[in-house]
Amino acid sequence: MAVTTRNNSDKRVIRTKKAIRAALFKIMESKDISSITISELTTLANVNRRTFYTHYNNITDILDETESEIVDAVTAIISHFDSGSLVNSTYTLFLELSKLITEQYGFYFHLMKSDFRGVLVSRMKNVLKASAGKILGHFTITSEEKYVMLMSAFINGGFLNLFLEWNKSGQSVSIETAAKVASVMVDFCVKNVPEITDTLNKTDFTKK
Amino acid sequence: MAVTTRNNSDKRVIRTKKAIRAALFKIMESKDISSITISELTTLANVNRRTFYTHYNNITDILDETESEIVDAVTAIISHFDSGSLVNSTYTLFLELSKLITEQYGFYFHLMKSDFRGVLVSRMKNVLKASAGKILGHFTITSEEKYVMLMSAFINGGFLNLFLEWNKSGQSVSIETAAKVASVMVDFCVKNVPEITDTLNKTDFTKK
Incomplete structure (x- = not known):
């Protein structure tokens, strides 16, 4: 059971990161990376600010x-x-x-x-x-x-x-x-x- | 007289830009560029925020x-x-x-x-x-x-x-x-x- 939970949580992490990445690359098509804010990124990725900081320190990460x-x-x-x-x-x-x-x-x-x-x-x-x-x-x-x-x-x-x-x-x-x-x-x-x-x-x- | 004023103003612009650049390079020694704010830059350069925006749109400029x-x-x-x-x-x-x-x-x-x-x-x-x-x-x-x-x-x-x-x-x-x-x-x-x-x-x- 523990393994299943672990797998599900791993999958969730992968999914979250994928959403964040996709959102970043989408925004980068029209904006310079230095002017992108965490807020607009997390909004587009539909992810909590706190979740973002669990995985990354900043956008260049x-x-x-x-x-x-x-x-x-x-x-x-x-x-x-x-x-x-x-x-x-x-x-x-x-x-x-x-x-x-x-x-x-x-x-x-x-x-x-x-x-x-x-x-x-x-x-x-x-x-x-x-x-x-x-x-x-x-x-x-x-x-x-x-x-x-x-x-x-x-x-x-x-x-x-x-x-x-x-x-x-x-x-x-x-x-x-x-x-x-x-x-x-x-x-x-x-x-x-x-x-x-x-x-x-x-x-x-x-x-x- | 107009020429003198122009020269003085040119010199001032050069001096301002030099101060901004020097401050940026100083901060970059310890910080990633994406996490540098205009405020800390202008504070260190001893330049008004408005003066900064007269010359540049953002830091990467x-x-x-x-x-x-x-x-x-x-x-x-x-x-x-x-x-x-x-x-x-x-x-x-x-x-x-x-x-x-x-x-x-x-x-x-x-x-x-x-x-x-x-x-x-x-x-x-x-x-x-x-x-x-x-x-x-x-x-x-x-x-x-x-x-x-x-x-x-x-x-x-x-x-x-x-x-x-x-x-x-x-x-x-x-x-x-x-x-x-x-x-x-x-x-x-x-x-x-x-x-x-x-x-x-x-x-x-x-x-x-």
């Missing part, structure tokens, strides 16, 4: 929660990343990321399209950084560590921006084309770490 | 104004970008960007380090996009336009992220090293657009 879910899902996708076949893995990673965003968080990305919260992008980059460390790790034999760290930032930022720009462009080219370009670019940069290092060591910049 | 200044400064730097010597230009661009941020907007970037406003990054990317269009434009002869658009997103995102990550790392390597890696990576990707296109045309991804 709701965004944080949504983004944590997204980051967890991205982390799960990346954990299956196989550095053995880089070009195929990047291709699959791109497709799965798109699927996640289109099917499950489409509304959120639509909302955030023109004013992405930097914190989400940062967190997604951190996840990518961890996987890039795995792949680029062995290049510290052929290249200096400081170079590898910066190259990795370039490659991750490139991958993520290609994804964001493709999403922002209203997905003007097919997902397969976007995934193909992303994977070939990543693969090309990673495979050429030794050559790029060589160029770095030879290039001399005369300061003006 | 202050961030928008600061970021517009940053974007204008970045645009000015990029307008001198010379696509003739890509590797040297990117190097100089990186150095000048860092100088701007360190010397003039250091406080802002320090504040935003862990939670960058996506809108600023977006606007900086748009500026970079315009210059990338100039450079990559002629590659549409050797590559399909849709590929070039995506490659450009990759290169811009890579450049910007290398810059942001370097800044975030507490500038753990010298600015010259970071600028060198950024410029060699950009140059390497751009110069190899024909080869990457070739790979793209040959690579076949079998969908699972």
Whole structure:
């Protein structure tokens, strides 16, 4: 009996949070988040003020929660990343990321399209950084560590921006084309770490 | 006489805005922006509520104004970008960007380090996009336009992220090293657009 009660209460929490989120995203379509009040949010969500404060401290907590879910899902996708076949893995990673965003968080990305919260992008980059460390790790034999760290930032930022720009462009080219370009670019940069290092060591910049 | 009055009044506006900004950045060190009220801001800035509303509609307007200044400064730097010597230009661009941020907007970037406003990054990317269009434009002869658009997103995102990550790392390597890696990576990707296109045309991804 206790379990049933617990389940019912869990379900109620999920339902309440869902209502609050839906209401927030609805209001955000016409208002800047900083000017939304708890009162108008709870009124639209048909939830008590006190219930709101049981789950959240403020409105941005709701965004944080949504983004944590997204980051967890991205982390799960990346954990299956196989550095053995880089070009195929990047291709699959791109497709799965798109699927996640289109099917499950489409509304959120639509909302955030023109004013992405930097914190989400940062967190997604951190996840990518961890996987890039795995792949680029062995290049510290052929290249200096400081170079590898910066190259990795370039490659991750490139991958993520290609994804964001493709999403922002209203997905003007097919997902397969976007995934193909992303994977070939990543693969090309990673495979050429030794050559790029060589160029770095030879290039001399005369300061003006 | 009228001119003197005008000058004095301009100076007063600048002084008022400066006080409001300084107060906001001070409060932001310990508080999330969404929970800052106009009252505490004007109290700390020692400015009337009505004066505040003469210049701004809400608190995020202050961030928008600061970021517009940053974007204008970045645009000015990029307008001198010379696509003739890509590797040297990117190097100089990186150095000048860092100088701007360190010397003039250091406080802002320090504040935003862990939670960058996506809108600023977006606007900086748009500026970079315009210059990338100039450079990559002629590659549409050797590559399909849709590929070039995506490659450009990759290169811009890579450049910007290398810059942001370097800044975030507490500038753990010298600015010259970071600028060198950024410029060699950009140059390497751009110069190899024909080869990457070739790979793209040959690579076949079998969908699972």
